[in-house]
Amino acid sequence: MRFGTATPTSRPPLIRPSPGPLRPAPRPLPTAEAPGPGHGQSPAVTRAGRRGGPGPGAAPGAAEPSPTLPARKHALNCHRMKPALFSVLCEIKEKTGLSIRGAQEEDPPDPQLMRLDNMLLAEGVSGPEKGGGSAAAAAAAAASGGSSDNSIEHSDYRAKLTQIRQIYHTELEKYEQACNEFTTHVMNLLREQSRTRPISPKEIERMVGIIHRKFSSIQMQLKQSTCEAVMILRSRFLDARRKRRNFSKQATEILNEYFYSHLSNPYPSEEAKEELAKKCSITVSQVSNWFGNKRIRYKKNIGKFQEEANLYAAKTAVTAAHAVAAAVQNNQTNSPTTPNSGSSGSFNLPNSGDMFMNMQSLNGDSYQGSQVGANVQSQVDTLRHVINQTGGYNDGLGGNSLYSPHNLNANGGWQDATTPSSVTSPTEGPGSVHSDTSN
Protein backbone atom coordinates (compact mmCIF):
# COMPACT_ATOMS: atom_id res chain seq x y z
CA MET A 1 0.00 0.00 0.00
CA ARG A 2 1.36 3.32 -1.01
CA PHE A 3 0.38 6.61 0.38
CA GLY A 4 -1.10 9.18 -1.87
CA THR A 5 -2.63 6.50 -4.03
CA ALA A 6 -6.19 5.46 -3.57
CA THR A 7 -6.59 1.90 -2.38
CA PRO A 8 -9.43 -0.06 -3.93
CA THR A 9 -10.88 -1.25 -0.67
CA SER A 10 -14.14 -0.62 1.05
CA ARG A 11 -12.45 0.33 4.26
CA PRO A 12 -12.62 3.92 5.38
CA PRO A 13 -9.66 5.79 3.99
CA LEU A 14 -6.77 5.86 6.34
CA ILE A 15 -5.90 9.38 5.34
CA ARG A 16 -7.96 12.04 3.77
CA PRO A 17 -8.09 11.24 0.08
CA SER A 18 -6.32 13.65 -2.16
CA PRO A 19 -8.57 15.40 -4.63
CA GLY A 20 -8.85 13.60 -7.88
CA PRO A 21 -7.62 14.94 -11.19
CA LEU A 22 -11.03 16.40 -11.98
CA ARG A 23 -10.83 18.65 -8.99
CA PRO A 24 -7.50 20.41 -9.02
CA ALA A 25 -6.02 21.03 -5.63
CA PRO A 26 -6.51 24.54 -4.40
CA ARG A 27 -3.33 26.45 -4.53
CA PRO A 28 -1.61 26.12 -1.21
CA LEU A 29 -1.46 29.25 0.79
CA PRO A 30 2.00 30.47 1.45
CA THR A 31 2.87 29.72 5.03
CA ALA A 32 5.84 30.07 7.26
CA GLU A 33 6.11 26.29 7.29
CA ALA A 34 6.82 26.00 3.63
CA PRO A 35 8.80 22.89 2.78
CA GLY A 36 12.49 23.13 2.96
CA PRO A 37 15.02 22.66 0.22
CA GLY A 38 14.40 18.99 0.08
CA HIS A 39 10.90 19.64 -1.12
CA GLY A 40 11.51 21.24 -4.37
CA GLN A 41 9.07 18.76 -5.88
CA SER A 42 6.19 20.21 -3.92
CA PRO A 43 3.58 21.64 -6.28
CA ALA A 44 3.57 24.93 -4.47
CA VAL A 45 7.25 25.29 -4.89
CA THR A 46 7.44 24.19 -8.46
CA ARG A 47 4.52 26.29 -9.50
CA ALA A 48 5.94 29.27 -7.73
CA GLY A 49 9.26 28.58 -9.29
CA ARG A 50 7.83 28.22 -12.74
CA ARG A 51 5.68 31.27 -12.39
CA GLY A 52 8.60 33.25 -11.24
CA GLY A 53 6.17 35.57 -9.51
CA PRO A 54 6.69 37.10 -6.18
CA GLY A 55 7.56 34.66 -3.49
CA PRO A 56 5.61 34.20 -0.33
CA GLY A 57 7.78 36.43 1.69
CA ALA A 58 8.44 39.03 -0.92
CA ALA A 59 7.65 42.54 0.06
CA PRO A 60 4.98 43.95 -2.18
CA GLY A 61 6.21 46.46 -4.50
CA ALA A 62 9.88 45.53 -4.08
CA ALA A 63 11.93 47.09 -6.76
CA GLU A 64 14.50 44.37 -7.30
CA PRO A 65 13.36 41.02 -8.75
CA SER A 66 12.66 38.54 -5.95
CA PRO A 67 14.95 35.50 -5.78
CA THR A 68 13.59 32.00 -6.26
CA LEU A 69 12.30 30.14 -3.24
CA PRO A 70 15.22 27.74 -2.90
CA ALA A 71 17.55 30.61 -3.10
CA ARG A 72 15.67 32.46 -0.45
CA LYS A 73 15.60 29.42 1.78
CA HIS A 74 19.24 28.96 1.32
CA ALA A 75 19.78 32.57 2.24
CA LEU A 76 17.64 32.09 5.29
CA ASN A 77 19.57 29.02 6.37
CA CYS A 78 22.81 30.85 6.02
CA HIS A 79 21.61 33.87 7.89
CA ARG A 80 23.80 34.66 10.86
CA MET A 81 20.82 35.06 13.15
CA LYS A 82 19.34 31.75 12.14
CA PRO A 83 20.87 29.53 14.87
CA ALA A 84 19.81 31.88 17.63
CA LEU A 85 16.34 32.24 16.20
CA PHE A 86 16.12 28.52 15.72
CA SER A 87 17.02 27.74 19.31
CA VAL A 88 14.48 30.24 20.63
CA LEU A 89 11.81 28.69 18.48
CA CYS A 90 12.87 25.26 19.66
CA GLU A 91 12.52 26.39 23.24
CA ILE A 92 9.06 27.77 22.67
CA LYS A 93 7.98 24.67 20.87
CA GLU A 94 9.41 22.48 23.58
CA LYS A 95 7.33 24.32 26.15
CA THR A 96 4.12 24.12 24.16
CA GLY A 97 4.90 20.53 23.27
CA LEU A 98 5.20 19.67 26.93
CA SER A 99 1.89 21.23 27.73
CA ILE A 100 0.24 19.40 24.84
CA ARG A 101 1.87 16.17 25.86
CA GLY A 102 0.77 16.64 29.41
CA ALA A 103 -2.77 16.98 28.20
CA GLN A 104 -2.72 14.09 25.80
CA GLU A 105 -0.41 11.41 27.00
CA GLU A 106 -2.52 10.10 29.82
CA ASP A 107 -3.76 7.20 27.78
CA PRO A 108 -5.15 4.40 29.91
CA PRO A 109 -5.88 1.10 28.17
CA ASP A 110 -9.25 1.35 26.53
CA PRO A 111 -11.63 -1.03 28.34
CA GLN A 112 -13.61 -1.55 25.18
CA LEU A 113 -10.48 -2.50 23.29
CA MET A 114 -9.51 -4.85 26.08
CA ARG A 115 -12.91 -6.44 25.97
CA LEU A 116 -12.68 -6.91 22.23
CA ASP A 117 -9.20 -8.36 22.57
CA ASN A 118 -10.34 -10.77 25.24
CA MET A 119 -13.28 -11.88 23.22
CA LEU A 120 -11.25 -12.42 20.09
CA LEU A 121 -8.76 -14.38 22.12
CA ALA A 122 -11.47 -16.47 23.73
CA GLU A 123 -13.09 -17.19 20.39
CA GLY A 124 -9.75 -18.22 18.98
CA VAL A 125 -9.72 -15.46 16.37
CA SER A 126 -6.68 -13.68 17.71
CA GLY A 127 -3.83 -15.39 19.48
CA PRO A 128 -2.25 -18.69 18.54
CA GLU A 129 -4.28 -20.90 16.25
CA LYS A 130 -5.52 -23.95 18.08
CA GLY A 131 -8.26 -25.30 15.95
CA GLY A 132 -10.01 -21.99 15.61
CA GLY A 133 -12.19 -21.40 18.63
CA SER A 134 -12.36 -24.99 19.60
CA ALA A 135 -13.28 -24.06 23.14
CA ALA A 136 -16.21 -21.97 22.02
CA ALA A 137 -17.27 -24.56 19.52
CA ALA A 138 -17.00 -27.28 22.11
CA ALA A 139 -19.04 -25.27 24.54
CA ALA A 140 -21.63 -24.65 21.91
CA ALA A 141 -21.62 -28.29 20.95
CA ALA A 142 -22.03 -29.30 24.55
CA ALA A 143 -24.96 -26.97 24.86
CA SER A 144 -26.46 -28.35 21.72
CA GLY A 145 -26.15 -31.89 22.87
CA GLY A 146 -23.10 -32.97 20.97
CA SER A 147 -24.82 -35.67 18.98
CA SER A 148 -23.36 -36.87 15.74
CA ASP A 149 -25.70 -34.61 13.82
CA ASN A 150 -24.01 -31.65 15.36
CA SER A 151 -20.59 -32.62 14.16
CA ILE A 152 -21.48 -31.30 10.73
CA GLU A 153 -22.63 -28.00 12.15
CA HIS A 154 -19.62 -28.07 14.40
CA SER A 155 -17.19 -28.32 11.51
CA ASP A 156 -19.18 -25.72 9.64
CA TYR A 157 -18.86 -23.40 12.59
CA ARG A 158 -15.13 -23.99 12.78
CA ALA A 159 -14.68 -23.47 9.07
CA LYS A 160 -16.49 -20.16 9.22
CA LEU A 161 -14.56 -19.12 12.28
CA THR A 162 -11.33 -19.93 10.50
CA GLN A 163 -12.47 -17.80 7.62
CA ILE A 164 -13.15 -14.90 9.94
CA ARG A 165 -9.80 -15.45 11.58
CA GLN A 166 -8.00 -15.35 8.26
CA ILE A 167 -9.74 -12.19 7.17
CA TYR A 168 -9.02 -10.60 10.51
CA HIS A 169 -5.34 -11.40 10.36
CA THR A 170 -4.99 -10.28 6.77
CA GLU A 171 -6.65 -6.99 7.52
CA LEU A 172 -4.69 -6.53 10.70
CA GLU A 173 -1.47 -7.13 8.84
CA LYS A 174 -2.48 -4.62 6.21
CA TYR A 175 -3.25 -2.02 8.82
CA GLU A 176 0.01 -2.60 10.60
CA GLN A 177 1.95 -2.35 7.41
CA ALA A 178 0.11 0.79 6.47
CA CYS A 179 0.75 2.23 9.89
CA ASN A 180 4.46 1.54 9.63
CA GLU A 181 4.71 2.97 6.16
CA PHE A 182 2.81 6.04 7.11
CA THR A 183 4.86 6.54 10.25
CA THR A 184 8.09 6.25 8.33
CA HIS A 185 6.75 8.62 5.75
CA VAL A 186 5.79 11.22 8.33
CA MET A 187 9.04 10.82 10.22
CA ASN A 188 11.03 11.38 7.08
CA LEU A 189 8.97 14.42 6.31
CA LEU A 190 9.43 15.83 9.76
CA ARG A 191 13.14 15.12 9.79
CA GLU A 192 13.52 16.92 6.56
CA GLN A 193 11.41 19.79 7.76
CA SER A 194 13.38 19.94 10.96
CA ARG A 195 16.21 21.42 8.96
CA THR A 196 14.26 24.55 8.31
CA ARG A 197 11.87 24.67 11.20
CA PRO A 198 12.28 23.62 14.78
CA ILE A 199 11.00 20.09 15.19
CA SER A 200 12.30 18.33 18.25
CA PRO A 201 12.61 14.53 18.40
CA LYS A 202 9.97 14.57 21.08
CA GLU A 203 7.61 16.25 18.72
CA ILE A 204 8.27 13.57 16.16
CA GLU A 205 7.65 11.00 18.83
CA ARG A 206 4.40 12.65 19.69
CA MET A 207 3.38 12.71 16.07
CA VAL A 208 4.18 9.01 15.81
CA GLY A 209 2.06 8.43 18.88
CA ILE A 210 -0.84 10.26 17.29
CA ILE A 211 -0.49 8.21 14.14
CA HIS A 212 -0.41 5.02 16.14
CA ARG A 213 -3.48 6.04 18.06
CA LYS A 214 -5.28 6.79 14.83
CA PHE A 215 -4.35 3.42 13.45
CA SER A 216 -5.28 1.62 16.63
CA SER A 217 -8.70 3.22 16.48
CA ILE A 218 -9.01 1.81 12.99
CA GLN A 219 -7.85 -1.52 14.32
CA MET A 220 -10.49 -1.30 16.96
CA GLN A 221 -13.08 -0.91 14.26
CA LEU A 222 -11.69 -4.01 12.63
CA LYS A 223 -11.79 -5.88 15.92
CA GLN A 224 -15.29 -4.68 16.53
CA SER A 225 -16.56 -5.86 13.20
CA THR A 226 -14.74 -9.16 13.65
CA CYS A 227 -16.38 -9.59 17.03
CA GLU A 228 -19.73 -8.84 15.50
CA ALA A 229 -19.13 -11.44 12.83
CA VAL A 230 -18.18 -13.99 15.46
CA MET A 231 -21.22 -13.14 17.53
CA ILE A 232 -23.50 -13.55 14.54
CA LEU A 233 -21.87 -16.83 13.65
CA ARG A 234 -22.07 -18.01 17.20
CA SER A 235 -25.67 -17.03 17.67
CA ARG A 236 -26.57 -18.75 14.44
CA PHE A 237 -24.75 -21.85 15.55
CA LEU A 238 -26.30 -21.81 18.99
CA ASP A 239 -29.70 -21.13 17.52
CA ALA A 240 -29.32 -24.41 15.76
CA ARG A 241 -29.97 -25.97 19.15
CA ARG A 242 -33.51 -24.89 18.81
CA LYS A 243 -33.76 -26.51 15.43
CA ARG A 244 -35.78 -29.40 16.59
CA ARG A 245 -35.29 -32.69 14.95
CA ASN A 246 -37.51 -35.54 15.96
CA PHE A 247 -35.79 -38.47 17.53
CA SER A 248 -35.58 -41.58 15.46
CA LYS A 249 -38.49 -43.96 15.63
CA GLN A 250 -36.30 -46.48 17.33
CA ALA A 251 -35.21 -43.98 19.96
CA THR A 252 -38.78 -42.96 20.66
CA GLU A 253 -39.71 -46.59 20.93
CA ILE A 254 -37.00 -47.29 23.45
CA LEU A 255 -37.95 -44.27 25.51
CA ASN A 256 -41.63 -45.12 25.38
CA GLU A 257 -40.97 -48.70 26.36
CA TYR A 258 -39.06 -47.52 29.34
CA PHE A 259 -41.65 -44.94 30.22
CA TYR A 260 -44.64 -47.26 30.07
CA SER A 261 -42.88 -50.08 31.81
CA HIS A 262 -42.00 -47.67 34.61
CA LEU A 263 -45.26 -45.85 34.69
CA SER A 264 -45.46 -45.91 38.44
CA ASN A 265 -42.10 -44.33 38.63
CA PRO A 266 -41.02 -42.79 35.36
CA TYR A 267 -37.90 -41.22 36.78
CA PRO A 268 -34.87 -42.89 35.34
CA SER A 269 -31.76 -42.63 37.42
CA GLU A 270 -28.63 -41.07 36.04
CA GLU A 271 -27.31 -44.47 35.08
CA ALA A 272 -30.56 -45.37 33.39
CA LYS A 273 -30.56 -42.07 31.56
CA GLU A 274 -27.05 -42.66 30.36
CA GLU A 275 -27.94 -46.11 29.19
CA LEU A 276 -31.03 -44.83 27.42
CA ALA A 277 -29.06 -42.02 25.89
CA LYS A 278 -26.53 -44.49 24.57
CA LYS A 279 -29.20 -46.74 23.16
CA CYS A 280 -31.08 -43.89 21.55
CA SER A 281 -27.99 -42.04 20.34
CA ILE A 282 -29.06 -38.91 22.13
CA THR A 283 -27.69 -37.06 25.12
CA VAL A 284 -28.57 -37.54 28.74
CA SER A 285 -30.14 -34.10 28.86
CA GLN A 286 -32.27 -35.01 25.88
CA VAL A 287 -33.39 -38.09 27.75
CA SER A 288 -34.22 -35.89 30.73
CA ASN A 289 -36.10 -33.49 28.49
CA TRP A 290 -37.97 -36.32 26.92
CA PHE A 291 -39.04 -37.76 30.25
CA GLY A 292 -39.94 -34.34 31.55
CA ASN A 293 -42.13 -33.67 28.55
CA LYS A 294 -43.55 -37.16 28.59
CA ARG A 295 -44.51 -37.09 32.24
CA ILE A 296 -46.21 -33.77 31.97
CA ARG A 297 -48.01 -34.59 28.77
CA TYR A 298 -49.03 -37.99 29.93
CA LYS A 299 -50.42 -36.59 33.12
CA LYS A 300 -52.28 -33.86 31.30
CA ASN A 301 -53.98 -36.24 28.97
CA ILE A 302 -53.92 -39.79 30.17
CA GLY A 303 -56.79 -40.76 27.94
CA LYS A 304 -54.92 -39.76 24.88
CA PHE A 305 -51.93 -41.82 25.84
CA GLN A 306 -53.97 -44.85 26.84
CA GLU A 307 -53.71 -46.45 23.48
CA GLU A 308 -50.03 -45.89 23.33
CA ALA A 309 -49.66 -47.27 26.83
CA ASN A 310 -51.57 -50.39 25.89
CA LEU A 311 -49.48 -50.84 22.83
CA TYR A 312 -46.21 -50.68 24.67
CA ALA A 313 -47.54 -52.71 27.56
CA ALA A 314 -48.60 -55.48 25.26
CA LYS A 315 -45.31 -55.32 23.51
CA THR A 316 -43.44 -55.49 26.75
CA ALA A 317 -45.64 -58.28 28.02
CA VAL A 318 -44.96 -60.41 24.99
CA THR A 319 -41.26 -59.89 25.34
CA ALA A 320 -41.57 -60.58 29.01
CA ALA A 321 -43.35 -63.80 28.27
CA HIS A 322 -40.46 -64.84 26.12
CA ALA A 323 -38.07 -63.87 28.84
CA VAL A 324 -40.05 -65.84 31.37
CA ALA A 325 -40.18 -68.82 29.10
CA ALA A 326 -36.45 -68.65 28.83
CA ALA A 327 -36.20 -68.32 32.58
CA VAL A 328 -38.42 -71.33 33.03
CA GLN A 329 -36.17 -73.30 30.77
CA ASN A 330 -33.26 -72.17 32.83
CA ASN A 331 -34.98 -73.06 36.00
CA GLN A 332 -35.78 -76.47 34.73
CA THR A 333 -32.13 -77.16 34.19
CA ASN A 334 -30.84 -75.31 37.22
CA SER A 335 -32.37 -75.67 40.61
CA PRO A 336 -34.68 -72.74 41.42
CA THR A 337 -32.89 -71.39 44.41
CA THR A 338 -33.27 -67.73 43.64
CA PRO A 339 -33.88 -66.05 46.98
CA ASN A 340 -36.59 -63.55 47.65
CA SER A 341 -34.46 -60.51 47.91
CA GLY A 342 -35.69 -57.37 49.58
CA SER A 343 -39.29 -56.41 49.59
CA SER A 344 -40.08 -56.83 45.95
CA GLY A 345 -41.56 -60.19 46.49
CA SER A 346 -44.19 -58.74 48.67
CA PHE A 347 -45.95 -56.51 46.22
CA ASN A 348 -49.40 -57.32 45.18
CA LEU A 349 -49.65 -57.87 41.50
CA PRO A 350 -53.34 -57.05 40.94
CA ASN A 351 -52.85 -53.80 42.76
CA SER A 352 -49.63 -52.87 41.16
CA GLY A 353 -51.22 -51.13 38.26
CA ASP A 354 -48.42 -50.76 35.79
CA MET A 355 -46.04 -52.63 33.68
CA PHE A 356 -43.13 -51.87 35.84
CA MET A 357 -44.66 -53.63 38.75
CA ASN A 358 -45.61 -56.59 36.69
CA MET A 359 -42.34 -56.83 35.00
CA GLN A 360 -40.61 -56.52 38.28
CA SER A 361 -42.34 -59.62 39.42
CA LEU A 362 -41.65 -61.36 36.18
CA ASN A 363 -38.08 -60.54 35.92
CA GLY A 364 -36.58 -63.23 37.99
CA ASP A 365 -35.34 -61.41 41.03
CA SER A 366 -38.40 -61.69 43.15
CA TYR A 367 -40.23 -64.76 42.17
CA GLN A 368 -39.95 -68.45 42.51
CA GLY A 369 -39.06 -69.56 39.08
CA SER A 370 -41.24 -72.63 39.12
CA GLN A 371 -44.27 -70.66 40.17
CA VAL A 372 -43.85 -68.15 37.42
CA GLY A 373 -43.15 -70.83 34.96
CA ALA A 374 -46.51 -72.26 35.67
CA ASN A 375 -48.25 -68.94 35.36
CA VAL A 376 -46.69 -67.33 32.34
CA GLN A 377 -49.92 -67.00 30.46
CA SER A 378 -51.89 -65.82 33.43
CA GLN A 379 -49.25 -63.27 34.23
CA VAL A 380 -49.46 -61.85 30.75
CA ASP A 381 -53.22 -61.83 30.97
CA THR A 382 -53.05 -60.06 34.27
CA LEU A 383 -50.75 -57.54 32.78
CA ARG A 384 -53.15 -56.80 30.01
CA HIS A 385 -56.01 -56.59 32.41
CA VAL A 386 -54.20 -54.27 34.73
CA ILE A 387 -53.05 -52.06 31.93
CA ASN A 388 -56.51 -51.71 30.53
CA GLN A 389 -57.92 -51.14 33.95
CA THR A 390 -55.80 -48.27 35.03
CA GLY A 391 -54.24 -45.16 33.77
CA GLY A 392 -50.99 -46.50 34.96
CA TYR A 393 -50.88 -44.94 38.35
CA ASN A 394 -50.21 -47.04 41.34
CA ASP A 395 -49.78 -46.84 45.00
CA GLY A 396 -46.12 -47.03 45.15
CA LEU A 397 -44.31 -50.27 45.46
CA GLY A 398 -42.32 -50.14 42.32
CA GLY A 399 -38.82 -49.01 41.82
CA ASN A 400 -35.36 -50.32 42.06
CA SER A 401 -32.04 -48.66 42.40
CA LEU A 402 -32.28 -47.36 38.87
CA TYR A 403 -35.14 -45.03 39.56
CA SER A 404 -35.67 -42.21 41.85
CA PRO A 405 -38.25 -43.34 44.35
CA HIS A 406 -41.28 -41.55 43.01
CA ASN A 407 -44.85 -42.56 42.72
CA LEU A 408 -48.05 -40.97 41.73
CA ASN A 409 -50.08 -39.38 44.44
CA ALA A 410 -53.78 -38.86 44.67
CA ASN A 411 -53.54 -35.59 42.80
CA GLY A 412 -52.19 -37.31 39.77
CA GLY A 413 -48.60 -36.50 40.48
CA TRP A 414 -45.76 -38.89 41.05
CA GLN A 415 -44.49 -38.59 44.57
CA ASP A 416 -41.80 -40.13 46.69
CA ALA A 417 -42.19 -43.72 47.64
CA THR A 418 -40.52 -45.69 50.34
CA THR A 419 -39.36 -48.61 48.31
CA PRO A 420 -36.00 -49.74 49.58
CA SER A 421 -33.19 -50.02 47.17
CA SER A 422 -32.81 -53.68 47.98
CA VAL A 423 -35.21 -54.58 45.21
CA THR A 424 -32.38 -54.16 42.79
CA SER A 425 -32.13 -57.16 40.66
CA PRO A 426 -29.25 -59.35 41.69
CA THR A 427 -28.91 -60.56 38.16
CA GLU A 428 -28.40 -57.16 36.60
CA GLY A 429 -26.08 -54.37 37.47
CA PRO A 430 -27.40 -51.11 38.83
CA GLY A 431 -26.57 -49.40 35.59
CA SER A 432 -28.72 -51.61 33.52
CA VAL A 433 -31.69 -50.04 31.85
CA HIS A 434 -33.51 -53.23 31.22
CA SER A 435 -33.73 -54.55 34.68
CA ASP A 436 -37.41 -54.85 34.08
CA THR A 437 -38.05 -54.14 30.47
CA SER A 438 -37.99 -56.19 27.39
CA ASN A 439 -34.98 -54.40 26.05
Added chain:
DNA sequence: AGTGATGATTTGCA
Protein backbone atom coordinates in the same frame (compact mmCIF):
# COMPACT_ATOMS: atom_id res chain seq x y z
C1' DA B 1 -51.74 -22.05 5.91
C1' DG B 2 -53.52 -24.44 9.83
C1' DT B 3 -52.83 -27.62 13.36
C1' DG B 4 -51.18 -31.08 16.43
C1' DA B 5 -46.92 -33.28 17.93
C1' DT B 6 -42.71 -32.78 19.96
C1' DG B 7 -38.01 -31.34 21.42
C1' DA B 8 -35.94 -27.40 23.83
C1' DT B 9 -35.95 -23.59 26.94
C1' DT B 10 -37.36 -20.82 30.81
C1' DT B 11 -39.14 -20.06 35.31
C1' DG B 12 -40.16 -21.07 39.89
C1' DC B 13 -40.08 -24.26 43.61
C1' DA B 14 -38.38 -27.49 47.17
Added chain:
DNA sequence: TGCAAATCATCACT
Protein backbone atom coordinates in the same frame (compact mmCIF):
# COMPACT_ATOMS: atom_id res chain seq x y z
C1' DT C 1 -29.97 -29.73 41.42
C1' DG C 2 -33.94 -31.98 39.67
C1' DC C 3 -38.42 -31.41 38.78
C1' DA C 4 -43.15 -29.41 37.15
C1' DA C 5 -45.29 -26.34 34.42
C1' DA C 6 -45.54 -23.04 30.92
C1' DT C 7 -43.93 -21.61 26.81
C1' DC C 8 -41.35 -21.37 22.55
C1' DA C 9 -40.05 -23.05 18.09
C1' DT C 10 -39.95 -26.30 14.73
C1' DC C 11 -41.50 -30.46 12.41
C1' DA C 12 -44.81 -33.15 9.96
C1' DC C 13 -49.02 -33.86 8.30
C1' DT C 14 -53.40 -32.26 6.24
